[in-house]
Structures are given as structure tokens and as C-alpha cells.
Amino acid sequence: MTSGQRKIYDEILDAVNEERGGMFFVSGFGGTGKTFLWKLLSAAIRSRGDIALNVASSGIAS
Numbered sequence: 933m934t935s936g937q938r939k940i941y942d943e944i945l946d947a948v949n950e951e952r953g954g955m956f957f958v959s960g961f962g963g964t965g966k967t968f969l970w971k972l973l974s975a976a977i978r979s980r981g982d983i984a985l986n987v988a989s990s991g992i993a994s
């Protein structure tokens with residue numbers, strides 16, 4: 933992870949771990965690792981048996 937990805941990763945996982953909830957909008961230029969980051973977060977949450985659902989409001993995000 934880059935330092936920027938790590939910062940976002942920690943912030944979101946802290947919110948999950950502390951059951952705080954929240955909304956996080958991750959933006960950045962194309963190819964800067966947004967999808968990569970969401971995949972890491974999903975894997976971290978699923979690896980401990982919790983459920984992570986990735987959804988998108990358009991048909992173009994993956």
C-alpha cells in the first residue's frame with residue numbers, strides 16, 4: 933500500500949472495528965489505486981468472517 937492508501941485503509945477499518953459506521957468517499961485520478969484499496973478492505977473484513985458487500989450506483993464501476 934502507498935502511504936495515502938494506508939491512511940484511508942486505517943481510517944475505514946478503525947470505523948468498522950469500533951462499529952462507528954460512516955460514509956467515506958474515496959476519489960483520485962484514474963489508476964491511482966482506489967479499486968485496489970477497496971479490494972484490500974473487503975478482503976480484510978471478510979478474512980475475519982464478517983460480510984462486506986461492494987455496490988455501485990452505476991453500471992460502470994467494478
Ligand SMILES: Nc1ncnc2c1ncn2[C@@H]1O[C@H](COP(=O)(O)OP(=O)(O)OP(=O)(O)O)[C@@H](O)[C@H]1O
Pocket residue numbers: 933934937960961962963964965966967968969
Ligand atoms: N499499492 C499498490 N501496490 C501495487 N499495485 C497497486 C497498488 N495500488 C494500485 N495498484 C495497481 O495499480 C493498478 C491501478 O489500480 P486501480 O485499478 O485500483 O486504480 P483506480 O484508481 O481504481 O483506477 P480507475 O479510477 O481508473 O478505475 C492496478 O493494477 C492495481 O493492482
